[in-house]
Amino acid sequence: MSAMGALFVRDLKLSVRIGGGALMGVLFFLIVVTIFPFAVGPDLNLLSRIGPAILWIGALLATLLSLDRLFQADQEDGTLDLLLLGEHPLELVVLVKCAAQWISTGLPLVIATPLLSLFLNIEPVGIAAVTATLMVGTPALTLIGAVGAALTVILRRGGLLLSILILPLTIPVLIFGVSAALGAVTDPAPFDTPFYILCGLSLLYLVIGPVAAAAALRSAQE
Amino acid sequence: MFGNYAGFILASYGVTAATILLLVLWVILDGQKQAKILAQLHERGIHRRSERAKAAANS
Amino acid sequence: MTETETKSFQIRDLANPTRFLALLDKIMLPLLILTIIALGVGLYMALFVSPDDYQQGSTVKIMYIHVPAAWLAMFAYTMMTVSALGTLVWKHPLADVSAKAAAPLGAAFSFVCLTTGSFWGKPMWGTWWVWDARLTSMLILLIIYLGLIALWHAIEDPLKAGKAVAILTLVGFIIIPIIKFSVDWWSTLHQPATVFTLDGPKMDNSMLIPLLVMAGAFTLLFTVLHFKAMKNEILRRRIRSMQMQAARQVASGNRAAASSVAQR
Secondary structure, eight states, X not given: OHHHHXXXXXXXXXXXXXXXXXXXXXXXXXXXXXXXXXXXXXOHHHHHHHHHHHHHHHHHHHHHHTOTTTTHHHHHTTHHHHHHHXXXXXXXXXXXXXXXXXXXXXXXXXXXXXXXXXXXXXXXXXXXXXXXXXXXXXXXXXXXXXXXXXXXXXXXXXXXXXXXXXXXXXXXHHHHHHHHHHHHHSSSSOSHHHHHHHHHHHHHHHHHHHHHHHHHHHHHHO | OOGGGHHHHHHHHHHHHHHHHHHHHHHHHHHHHXXXXXXXXXXXXXXXXXXXXXXXXXX | OOHHHHHHHHHHHHHSHHHHHHHHHHHHHHHHHHHHHHHHHHHHIIIIISOOBTTTBGGGGGHHHHHHHHHHHHHHHHHHHHHHHIIIIIOOTTHHHHHHHHHHHHHHHHHHHHHHHHHHHXXXXXXXXXXXXXXXXXXXXXXXXXXXXXXXXXXXXXXXXXXXXXXXXXXHHHHHHHHHHHHHHHHXXXXXXXXXXXXXXXXXXXXXXXXXXXXXHHHHHHHHHHHHHHHHHHHHHHHHHHHHHHHHHHHHHHHHHHHHHHHO
């Protein structure tokens, strides 16, 4: 366990020091949300209606774009080979790396959401709902994105391919995340049903992500 | 022949036929290309290991 | 030869690329003739024999290619999933070849399904595209096919590419039903104003029989194309290994020459 703890701390340290991209994701999130009103116009009614969708799209892109280096740096300096040879199962290693990745890029997005919601004129209940759905949903995005990162680990420029491969698989998370957030503010639509399904999806991706990513890393390093 | 919707029906069948034709052309041309390269390699005296053994046994 | 003997012979054949190629050469022509006959009969029945629908008029004729294309688009993915298991679990030498040959076919048939659906939707719905649950799911399937093909082209080593694609195919096989479910859910949430759905009322035999014949003909066509594409892929890999072997021989020859020069 201590080895996994050390890996977790190492990944966190690497992401916050110079050259790591911890705050880059949240900055990207900010600029995406800022750029939307320039495209759709500054009408606050419209923005509050599509606000949760904008925030979810921003978070989705910010998460995926920060993932392409998840395994690549380790692959380049040989750490990945050591992790493969180590006594801990690779699935657990992937899970720990995803946790560190989520703390450094996913959690800042969730924390920034209430502030950005104000720009989009979302009412307080909606702000709470969007933040809650992102809190539950972004780990799922990181975990399924890890599969893409592992598949493209040997490619020099895998970032775009990663998004092409993974974005279709994130559609369920997006649908139920936005539905739950909208359900909290619009009356007849429910909040709890899509929210529970979103929680279920995150749990499912918690299994699929590490298993598939570990298999992909093994086959890439053979 | 097909009433008001003849255009839509013919367009559907046309697109399907064109796509299938492209697939057929793709497999045929690709097959010819591979066969040509294979023949060139044989001409240069490069054979698969199993084929070389067979050729040696025959002679 | 007794029947059991032939059977075991064929199964053994499937594991060995050379014997598989010999088998293909034998069955290709009969299969091709069968496909052409089935397509001819199916097209004749669909275009000239089958009646018009009382609701959708003659546009129902589009169904005879739309539905088989949708069936094949899904069939190809199932086939790729089985092949992916073959690659990862049984390490079967032909599984990866089969998956690689099936992907462009699956993409092409989902494209046909989408286009014919659009040509059907225009007179029925009044627009070329609606975000109907089934059309949307098919569009996502097409995008997944294109992603898989892109991954094949991105990784140079065919073995590594095959394994990576196999893993993604399996992940997709688990998640595609969930995508289908969520798109259905999403589509009922945003109820589209449609009068007709593409699957109309319960089908009469006069329509069902041509549809089944066409589905059979399309499946035969898929099989022929798939076998031919597999043959091409096997040859491509042979050529690659022969070229690499030749390059190695040249390199070792040069090294031997260089060392003999150095000794002198």
